[in-house]
Amino acid sequence: xxxxxxxxxxxxxxxxxxxxxxxxxxxxxxxxxxxxxxxxxxxxxxxxxxxxxxxxxxxxxxxxxxxxxxxxxxxxxxxxxxxxxxxxxxxxxxxxxxxxxxxxxxxxxxxxxxxxxxxxxxxxxxxxxxxxxxxxx
Amino acid sequence: xxxxxxxxxxxxxxxxxxxxxxxxxxxxxxxxxxxxxxxxxxxxxxxxxxxxxxxxxxxxxxxxxxxxxxxxxxxxxxxxxxxxxxxxxxxxxxxxxxxxxxxxxx
Numbered sequence: 311x312x313x314x315x316x317x318x319x320x321x322x323x324x325x326x327x328x329x330x331x332x333x334x335x336x337x338x339x340x341x342x343x344x345x346x347x348x349x350x351x352x353x354x355x356x357x358x359x360x361x362x363x364x365x366x367x368x369x370x371x372x373x374x375x376x377x378x379x380x381x382x383x384x385x386x387x388x389x390x391x392x393x394x395x396x397x398x399x400x401x402x403x404x405x406x407x408x409x410x411x412x413x414x415x416x417x418x419x420x421x422x423x424x425x426x427x428x429x430x431x432x433x434x435x436x437x438x439x440x441x442x443x444x445x446x447x
Numbered sequence: 448x449x450x451x452x453x454x455x456x457x458x459x460x461x462x463x464x465x466x467x468x469x470x471x472x473x474x475x476x477x478x479x480x481x482x483x484x485x486x487x488x489x490x491x492x493x494x495x496x497x498x499x500x501x502x503x504x505x506x507x508x509x510x511x512x513x514x515x516x517x518x519x520x521x522x523x524x525x526x527x528x529x530x531x532x533x534x535x536x537x538x539x540x541x542x543x544x545x546x547x548x549x550x551x552x553x
Contacts, residue, residue, distance in 0.1 A: 320477055345507070345538060352509050356477045401547040406524060410517040413546050414510035420545050 311375040318359045318370045318386060326355050330374060330382065337376045339442070346421045347380065347440060353414040354384050354393070354436055362388025362434065376442065379423070383437045391434055392427045394419075449486060454479035456486050467495040472504040475512035483512065487519045496528025503534040508542045520552065 314329045316322040330351050334344050351372075358370050363386070373383040393415045400408055419425055422438040429435070448457045454473040461468045467490050475483060490498060498519065502508075520530040532552045535543065543549045 323476070323478055348507070349509060349542070352476055356509075356511065359477075399546065405517065405520055405548070405551045408517065410514050410521070413513055417510055417542070417545055 474507040
């Protein structure tokens with residue numbers, strides 16, 4: 311497992327994506343799978359950057375491994391917040407009747423196989439996994 | 448026109464179709480979507496309510512980008528206009544499909 315610790319700020323988004331993508335590339339992860347994981351990582355990281363510590367600042371640890379499946383874990387010491395409790399978006403309604411936000415977490419659930427949240431040692435811990443398909447060691 | 452390392456947006460008037468066409472290139476994410484929002488809002492504010500987004504060369508679209516597009520879509524409709532996406536890249540089509548917006552925006 312590899313990990314990186316960065317300040318929870320939009321300024322670090324590219325570094326976080328670079329870290330995750332570098333790891334996935336190293337493990338011969340296919341472009342479409344990388345794109346799916348990329349999207350999920352950005353959504354979760356931006357949630358933490360925008361909400362976890364505001365108006366103060368803090369750090370987030372991102373861990374990644376690729377054994378039987380790809381596992382990515384985010385840990386922050388910010389306000390207790392379980393993003394998975396967010397209501398699902400109203401996808402059956404026409405555009406004009408929809409809310410414009412709330413799509414990020416829904417997308418993460420669609421993109422990844424499993425997404426789980428726990429609060430442990432005063433930390434928010436969000437873990438997501440994805441089966442490795444078309445995967446070449 | 449706004450241009451950065453990973454994102455570019457250019458605007459042209461399509462007199463024939465009576466629309467303002469924005470060609471978006473690169474990654475539409477939390478970092479670049481404010482530039483998209485500014486460009487589109489400027490157009491709406493100057494009365495250009497028929498907007499076409501050419502997203503042929505968009506390699507990435509996050510929920511933040513979708514949020515901006517939905518916001519402008521609603522504002523354009525309210526002003527009597529229309530926003531539509533033309534030539535979505537495979538990635539754009541895939542992401543919009545995930546949130547059931549393919550049929551409505553494209």
